Every structure is written in C-alpha cells, then in structure tokens.
Amino acid sequence: MKKEYLVLEKVQGPLIVLSDVENVAYDEIVDILIDGKEKKKGKVVQIEKDKVIIQVFEPTTGISIHNAAVSFSGKPLTISLSKDVLGREFNGVGEPIDGGGLIYSDKKYNINGRPMNPVARKYPRNFIQTGISSIDCLTTLIRGQKLPIFSGNGMPHNELAAQIVRQAKISSDKNEKFAIVFAAMGIKHDDADFFRKSFEEAGVLERVVMFTNLADDPIVERIITPRCALTAAEYLAFEEGMHILVIMTDITSYCEALRELSSSREEVPSRKGYPGYLYSDLASLYERAGMMEGKEGSITQIPILTMPNDDITHPVPDLTGYITEGQIVLSRGIYQRNIYPPVNILPSLSRLMKDGIGEGFTREDHADVSNQIFSSYSHVQDVIALAQVIGEDELSDIDKIYMEFGREFENKFLKQQFNEDRTIEETLNLGWDIISILPKSELDRVDPEILDKYYRGEG
Template sequence: MIDPKRYLLSTGVASIQGPLVFVRNTTGVGLFERVQIMTQEDAPRLGRVVSIADDKVVVEVFQGTEGLSLGGSRIRFLSEPIVLDVGPSMLGRVYNGVGDPIDGGPRIIPQRRPHIDGLAINPVRRDVPREFIETGVSSIDALNSLVRGQKLPIFSGSGLSHDRLASNVARFARLRGARAEEFAVVFAAIGVTFDTAEQFRREMNEFGALGRIALFLNLASDPSAERLVTPRVALTAAEYLAYEEGHGEVPSRKGYPGYMYSDLAAIYERAGRIMGRPGSITQMPILTMPNDDITHPIPDLSGYITEGQIVLDRDLERRGIFPPIKLLPCLSRLMNHGIGDGMTHRDHPAFAQQLYSSYAQAHRLKLLSSVVGEEGLSDADRQLLHFGDRMDDEFIRQDDQRRSLEDTFDIGWRLLAELPDESLIRLSDEQITEHVAAHRHEQ
C-alpha cells in the first residue's frame, strides 16, 4: 500500500518523553507529516511531526509510546499529512479513533484520501445556516433552535443524562416540511467507556438507525494522544458525506479536545454549509464540565467558538426531569436565521423572548423567596413562581417523547396564559389575542 520510494526510514531515536519521540539524523522531513513507528512486536503506530530543527525532528505519537525502545524502534516518515480513506459505504460502520474499521468488515475502498486537518472554508463561500432542524425537544426547538450547519454543544456534567439526550436528538432530528429527510450521523466517542459506546450503538440499532451512522470510537482505555486525532478523523468523514454525498450530518462527541483556542476552533469551525453543495455539517459535541463548572477553560473557550450551548443541570436531573435542560444559560446564536414567518411560525421570536423573560423573572423570585419566604411576595410574584414550576414540569420535562413544534408552541402559550397582560411585555396585543386569550378561557 505504501510506495517505498515515498518514505524515509530512520532508526535514530534519540529520546522518548511521554507521547513525544525525538529523532535525529533525518533529512527531507516536512512539518506535520504522517509518521509510522514500527517495532518488532506489534502493528505500526500513528504519529505526526510537530517540530524540526535541522536534522532533529520531534514526533508526537498518537497511539502511545509504551513498549517503544531507543534501539528497537524504526520511524517511517511518509511525506504526506495524516489522511483518511473515504468512500461510499462509510455509513453503518464502526471505526477506531484513528479511522481504521474495527467491526470486522472490509477496509473502506478509498475514493479520496483527504487530509484530516481539513481546510478553512472561505468565508465568502459559506452559506448562512438557516434551515430549522426539528429535534423533537421543546427546550431546543422553541427556545434554542438548531439550524443546519450550526455547532451547538451540550454542556454537561459527569453522570448527567447527556447520552440519552444525544441519542434522542440523533433519532428524532428532521427537517420540516417536504424535505423531511433523515440525517446521517457521525458519532465520535472520545474517551468514553465501552458500555456507553455500546449502548449508543444498541439504541440506534433498535430504532433501525444504524445504517445511517458512522461510529468512531476512542475508548477511555485507548491512548489519550489518539484523542487529538479522533474528532478530526470523524469530521473528515462527515465532510465527505456532507459535501460529496449530500447528507446532512449531526456528529456528536464527548470528552475534551485539545487545549488551545485555535485547536478547538479548527474542529468546531468545520461545521457549516457551502454554497452550491447539497449537504451540511451540524455539530452537537457533548462536553463534560469538570465539577459542573461552566467557567472551566474547555466549556469557556467552546462557548466563545460555538454558536450557543445547551446546558444540562444536576438539580433538574435529581428532580427526575428529563431532559434536564437548564434554560437560562442556554443559547442558540443562529436561531433567528431559522425561525419566524415561513420557517416555523411568525410569532416564534416573540414567543421565545416572552417565555425566557418570564422564566428568568420566576427564577429570580425563587431565589428571593428562599430568603424572605413566599409571604414577602405579591400575588403577581406568586403567579410568576407558579409559572416557573409549570415550565419545569410541563415544558422542559418530556421524557423520551418526541414533541412536534406545534405541540411545543401549544404548551408554551398555555403556560403564558397564566400570566396577566402586564407581565407579557414582549408580546404585542395581537399576539396576546391570537394565542394567549383562548387558553385563558380554558383556565
């Protein structure tokens, strides 16, 4: 498979430190090129050149340096960047963290071998993401709408039900109207346990969705440096499926990617749409926040790069509310491109604004009443408090049911009907008459 004339072999390993191998006496090695580390015993390991000083080269090994020795390791420089074989029939398969199939099936017959770092999309060729994706989850659809080509992470904590939410979204997601096609899903599991990965695969299988999924697995027990490669490999597969085969993609992943802003950006920015090409890449990465701390550098940097976030909450989870979405810190920056007249509903923007505003007030009052007691509150305040509780129980809570956008609107308007006009400042008189008044009669 590898043309012997295209690679250089070196035995000059000078030192090994952590994931880094220092090689001397090299010539003609290029920056970031692909490297194989060969030993007598096992399969070649993947690495990459990270810096060069004259004939000395530093190689980052993605698959661990355990068992490598100075004398017994040969380094093969492959004169090309790290690539992934992509081709038809990539869906329905399971791959390891560097993109080799591990489901016992045949290798992918490469139609192309793109560089896994990808290339930046020229901003003038980007199409603005605006097609509303109905995820079937009220808190997302009505209040933090997802559109095709967006990157919307789920900020979670260890032990929260993010996997359940991700698999629901992967199953439910569809476009509205005539083009209600299904999405191809690229799922990159990064540093998760075998059980989690297996459960996701099983769920998808149960719902007959396995044929539209490509699963990339970097398990918790795999070398951690490999995790630098896994999201890139998965996105490369997604780009092929989206831009050449015309699927929409919802890749998800979990765990922490690299530290630097530019590094994270290189991954997240691969979401998008390109003018004149059929598919799109929508990312819903799952991030576990250490100690549920949203100011930790990973969620913090991600928040600056991604187009919003869905935040899960331990308190809601303990109260048995699924999905445990904490509305206030959630956001979808691209929402306004995808909702409103002709896309969802004319009054969707005002509806979302009003629900948010009232829910935020209810939240403030809840904190207040925990100090001064409910007696210190006025009747209007108590109404708002009650509204907040019903939001948690009737709007956010939906268990594993898929909810249509129409049902979501209906629940929301009904809850707003509990509040008097003077509390509904974000709604026009017409909106109140049209949507809210009818529910008031019911009550």
C-alpha cells in the same frame, strides 16, 4: 529512495525523538517497525532543525532506542471515504471496528480538512428539529450552526446526545438526505455500548457514522478522532449533498489529551496547564461547520463538553463559548429535581435562532413564545429568591401565579421522556398552555395580534 532511521534519540511517553533527519514535513505520517515484526504508526508533531518529535498512535511499550526502524511516508494521515460509511463504526483513526470490512474508495481524504473560504460561506437558515422542547423552542438549532452543550460529570449528556441522534430531522421533507456523524472521545466501554444499543433500538443506525475512541485507547488517537469524523462529514455534505449533524462528546476529554501531549513535549503551559494554542486548536474543529455557496449539503455541530466542577469559566467552556454560536447549559440543580433534560434556559442561547424561526420556517408565534418564556421564567427566579426570605404564603397574588408558572414550566415543558419526540407545533402549543397561566397583562413580550390568536387563558 525511502530512508529508514534505525537509532532513536529518546522515547518519552507517547513521543519518540529522532536526530539527523532530512526532508520531513509537519503532520507527516510515520511507519515504525519494532524488532522487525510489530508495526505502529505515528505523526510528526514538531520539527527543530534536524530533530523531529513523533507522536505514536499506539502505546510506546516495547519501543527502545535500538529496536525500532522509522520511515517517513511523505504524506499526512488520510482516510478512505464513500457513501458506504453510513451505518458503520470506526475507531479514532478511521479503521473499521464493526467487522464490516474496509471502505474502498478511489480517493483518500486528508483528515486535517480544507479551510472553508469565508467568502464561500452561506448564512445558516432553516432549523433542525430535535424533538426536545427546551432546545426547539428556546435555543433553536439552525442548519449550519455550531451549538455546544455545556454539561457536568454525572449529568445525562450522553442520554441527551443519544436522544438528539435518534430524533433529529431537518424541517423540510428531505429526510433521506439527512445523516449524523457521531464522534466519541475518551468514553467508557459501557457508554459506547449504550450509544450502539440506543441507535440500534431506534432503527437509526443506517444513517449514523460512528467514530469511537475509548478511555483505554491511546490519547494520541483522541486528538485524531474528531478530525476523522469531520472529514467524513465534509465528504457527505459537500460531495454527496447531504445535511450532516456532527455530535462530538466529550470535548473536555479531547482537551485533556491535548494538555497531556503538550506536557510531554515540554511546552510552556497556559491557564490550568492547557497549551497556549488551545483556542486555535478548538477553532480548527468548530470552524469546519457551515454551508457553502453552490453546495447542497451542510454541516451542523453539537459539541458536548463536561465542565470541571461545573465551572463555566473553565478554559474549555470559556474558549468554546467564544468560537461557537451560543450554548445549551445543563443544570445540576434542575437535574436533582428529577427533571430530564435538565436544561437551564437562562444562561442558554442560540445566536442564530432569530434567522431560522418564524413564518416560513417554524411558526409565526415562535419568537414571541420564546421571548415571553425567557422573560417570565427570569421573573420566577426573583420570586423564588423573595419567597426564601419572606415565605411563599406572604407573596402577592401575582407572584403566586408566577410560582405556579415556574413549576408547570419545569414539570410539563422542560421535562420530557427519554424517548418522547415532540414536533415543533406540539412544543409551541405546550408553550402557549404554560404562558396562558399568566394573565394577559403580564405577557408584554408578545405581539397583541398573536396574543389574541393563541392565548388560552381567561384574560
């Protein structure tokens, strides 16, 4: 018989506390009836002997210790999934908000996911083309990888996310089996409208699944949003055999919601007030990317996070960097020079890039072009530092050529339009145009055979 608890011990922020509770499980979904009329849902987040703490998914306004009836469902939060989710928009707990009706399915899926057996994982191969030169050439996104974008407040990470959603395609001819799951956490209404409008205008809405949690939605919902999105991605990848790109923005909003709830639960805080389990909590999201033996599909992740005060040592980017396979770093200095996308290539890297580029994947010269650009652009920073001391006119002839290389690289290679979609061939050819500004003798990172074949300069 289903038991109903009629007296609460305490209501504190988004939490309610119950005593004398029996047979309750962690993460169990709870039904709350207020004054016999209004229904809310919550989940069990802490159990201590016969006492439980419940997070309410909606505001706790109107709940008192005597007017609420609480009953336990006996199961975790699940969502219905089918191929019909493509082209749809849901809120943070997986309920449709686009007026398209409910998703009907025989099976319901636990949003906490199924741990992927490490032995069953396949090593990521093959690149995903984003149409953005700085990513495709220098920090290549590999299918099955998790590659975050580190940004800052006021930077164009939303535009970059929308551009990747519009332009991303896998490097084979299976485009019909490629889809995008987009999770937005704590975003403003105008940002949500921007994403919808961008996808609609580009005609890609039918291959995008959106999970939107707005800034004025409950913070508990923000914790659930990425889990709903990743559950949809796992279904499409491993049951429907599709290649899925998951874009999650903004992970910092998610972590701040986690910090707020941790504080409400009076847990001992760790660095900058974040809970001590922040690392394992982020890992529970990021490690849901990958490829599995015997399964056609794959899940690739691009989490986007804003670094408070542009501090890359802040706990959120710091821990994200440990878990993921590289990062794409956006620079405020480059952005202020009116360059979009403002990718700072020197601290950016893709650790799996070497295994998904070159002959058979992109083009034989890809690795050499990338290495040479990194090396030469790094030297440009030294030349700029020297020019600030002695003046640009006093530089040697070769240093002046490097200065020209740096300007051309930023204004022609890095800089591109919001709707400009470059193929990998166009990107690599452009790379050769840029490095051919330098004399052949300076190109020490390129194989001599490849150099003879592609070099455009006079030698």
